[in-house]
Amino acid sequence: MIKVLKKADDILGIVAQEKEKATLLDLSRELKIHKATLSHILKAMLELGYIAKSQAKCYSIGPRISALADRALRRSFLQELAAEATGSLSEKLHETCSASVIHNGIRHRIAYASFNRSVTVSVEASMETRGAPYDTATGRLLTAFLDRDNLRLVLKKNGLPGSRWNGINNASAFNKTLAAIRKQGAAFWRSEDGQAEAVAVPVFGPDKQVWAALGIAVPVFRFRGSRREEIIRTLKSSARQMSYNLGTRYGKAGPEHGETEKSV
Numbered sequence: 040m041i042k043v044l045k046k047a048d049d050i051l052g053i054v055a056q057e058k059e060k061a062t063l064l065d066l067s068r069e070l071k072i073h074k075a076t077l078s079h080i081l082k083a084m085l086e087l088g089y090i091a092k093s094q095a096k097c098y099s100i101g102p103r104i105s106a107l108a109d110r111a112l113r114r115s116f117l118q119e120l121a122a123e124a125t126g127s128l129s130e131k132l133h134e135t136c137s138a139s140v141i142h143n144g145i146r147h148r149i150a151y152a153s154f155n156r157s158v159t160v161s162v163e164a165s166m167e168t169r170g171a172p173y174d175t176a177t178g179r180l181l182t183a184f185l186d187r188d189n190l191r192l193v194l195k196k197n198g199l200p201g202s203r204w205n206g207i208n209n210a211s212a213f214n215k216t217l218a219a220i221r222k223q224g225a226a227f228w229r230s231e232d233g234q235a236e237a238v239a240v241p242v243f244g245p246d247k248q249v250w251a252a253l254g255i256a257v258p259v260f261r262f263r264g265s266r267r268e269e270i271i272r273t274l275k276s277s278a279r280q281m282s283y284n285l286g287t288r289y290g291k292a293g294p295e296h297g298e299t300e301k302s303v
Contacts, residue, residue, distance in 0.1 A: 047089070050081070051100070055100055059098075059099040113250070117250060117251055120284050121150035124138060124253060125151060128277050132154075137177060139177035140251050141181045141185065144195065144196035146181065148177075173204045175254070176254045177239040177253070179204065224241065225239065225275075229259070233259060236262045237254055237257070240254075242278050242285070245286045253281065
């Protein structure tokens with residue numbers, strides 16, 4: 040198995056270097072592998088999407104490799120811009136700010152900024168696993184904008200929210216709540232002791248899909264009246280700026296998606 044993986048790695052290296060000019064014969068000569076043996080390896084790599092084959096029977100890097108590279112690039116841009124956005128928000132509002140994504144049914148925090156009145160803003164930009172998405176405003180916001188497959192994955196891993204989120208214990212109530220979040224463009228959360236509240240809004244990528252959620256956690260006594268309106272307005276403005284920056288820096292390199300189903 041190790042030898043086969045090494046051969047596949049060597050094939051990818053040559054294919055990437057030759058840029059759609061590598062033929063079966065070229066690869067066989069370069070790698071000193073019999074054409075029949077090489078054909079079996081290439082067939083498997085084609086089926087898995089690691090390489091592609093042109094009409095001229097030349098090999099190139101396949102869509103799976105491109106997708107993996109794109110995912111890494113997307114994560115890098117997201118974390119960089121999330122750190123900028125949360126730091127700027129925390130400095131403007133003197134509150135705790137964070138940015139999160141959902142991956143494989145689990146919420147991950149990708150940036151966090153807290154304001155220290157005596158010092159400065161502290162920003163953390165590492166990927167951190169945070170668990171079930173129902174327990175935070177950013178997680179709830181992200182859940183509302185998931186496509187059908189990813190929503191099912193969240194449910195498979197976490198079940199329905201139940202007591203964690205307004206006693207939601209059936210699909211109908213869950214879908215209705217998620218639709219309300221999409222319509223409002225914001226999600227809210229309050230701590231069990233009623234002392235803290237959080238709000239989150241979506242950050243859209245160049246493909247018009249939600250790539251991340253930007254949120255602020257505030258003591259309840261500071262989240263009222265005009266101050267509440269100011270926080271939500273500033274948060275939405277920062278999310279729009281982050282979306283714009285993603286479009287500018289990431290461009291159209293991201294995968295394009297059409298409208299997706301949101302129901303269970």
